Amino acid sequence: MKYHPITDTIDLQASLRDILDTQEFKSVYPTLSEYLDSFEQQGIPAKNDLKQLLNFLVTGLSNAKGTQSRFRNEAERFTLFCWHERGKSVLDIKLEDIKLYIDWIWSPPKNLISDTTISSRFKYRSNSDIRVVNPEWRPFVHRAPKANRKIESFIAPGKASSIKHAYKLSQTSLRNSYASLNVFFKWLIDAELVMRNYLADAKKNCKYLTKGKIYQPPHTFDDEVWDTFIQSLTDAANENPKFEIHRFVVLSLKVLFLRISELSSRDYYTPLFNHFRPDPSNEGWVLHVVGKGKKERVVTVPDSYIENVLGRYRESMGLSPLPRIDEDTPILPSMKTGKALKQDSVNNIVEETFDLVISTLMKSGKKQQALDIAGASSHWLRHTGATQALDELNETMLAEELGHASVKTTVEIYVAPAHRDRIRKGSQRKL
Secondary structure, eight states, rough: OOOOOOOOOGGGGHHHHHHSSHHHHHHOOOHHHHHHHHTTTTOOHHHHHHHHHHHHHHHSOOHHHHHHHHHHHHHHHHHHHHHHHHOGGGOOHHHHHHHHHHHHHSSSSGEEEEEEEEOOSSEOOOOOSSSSEEEESSSSSOOOHHHHHHIIIIIISSOOOOOOGOOOHHHHHHHHHHHHHHHHHHHHHEEEEEEOOOHHHHHTTTTSSSOOOOOOOOOOHHHHHHHHHHHHHHHHHHHOOGHHHHHHHHHHHHHHTOOGGGGOOOOTTBBBBBGGETTSSSSSSEEEEEOOGGOOEEEOOOHHHHIIHHHOOOOOTOOSSOOTOOOBBSBBBOOOOOOOOHHHHHHHHHHHHHHHHHHHHTTTTTTTHHHHHTTTTTTHHHHHHHHHHHTTTTTTHHHHTTTOOOHHHHHIIIIHHHHHHHHHHHOOOOO
């Protein structure tokens, strides 16, 4: 294949970097070794470029999976562009090369686009530790919108499809590309490998970027749909205990304004039942959370949640309704291993719930409502809870519950007074 992946899974990046200049590299990564050699023969220092890319990924970024994936994908793709399309090292790139790269990702060659997400760049050769290229991998992926997949599966089978000819880079994705490359080049400058970062100039004159920012209200479920969530999950859990965890997860995300990562086990933190505790004020219960950016916060827990969600869920696990202060049981244990669930597993639980609710709406003849939530994500639950809480909490309290560093963020997202005032007054203009 002309284009070949040059990075491996996140947990193998460091070992790939460490063996890159050894004889072991040719044995473990034979196809990648041949690929790099082909560029070296053209006078392109591909091995050094790859070493710097791996140094950036291993030492220049956090270990968060999302962060690693985002920066790895962009930096790897940019490196391949430099070698293939420009015939030069990443360290020799100028402003014109970056502009041409943006042209390239805006409308990539169709043979470089995959119709489905290919998770693995490399695969193990049978019965060995040898890593060989996955021939299905491509630098670009046309991911069908979640709404399309849900529509095809539950609402109108056969009506939604994904073809790579429909590939289109969104404004958000384009901005993310600039941002990711900017971080990469800042690291190269700090490492004294390049003298100048051209990203700001390239972005300033980009012919594809639009300007301005339009207020986008948070995605939420309306009251009727949320009632369907509660009823569907309760009915499912009553019929099959395996759905108790689905009921608990979804209600927790909505009522406690949680991000899905905040219920998931991470390298540095595992949510445990003793993180639920009575507040020293004796006014009620709270939940200790480690959220975005490893920031700790305390979330208030409604009495109705303690009685109807936490207590029921714990009893379904054979535990007492209320957790002990010394109880170190994971909040979301695996049914098979008992180990705390990672984010992917928790996300699957949420997606299964969305599928259940969409199916329930369809059976009730509420096709439009099913269509409205076909593209919903777990964040809709957090937004729904926060929006409903506006009548109960002031802006400062809500910001603390959500873990926003600034009340301004909460106001701009949920209250949007300037936007609402403009729309209200604009609706009253005369003919």
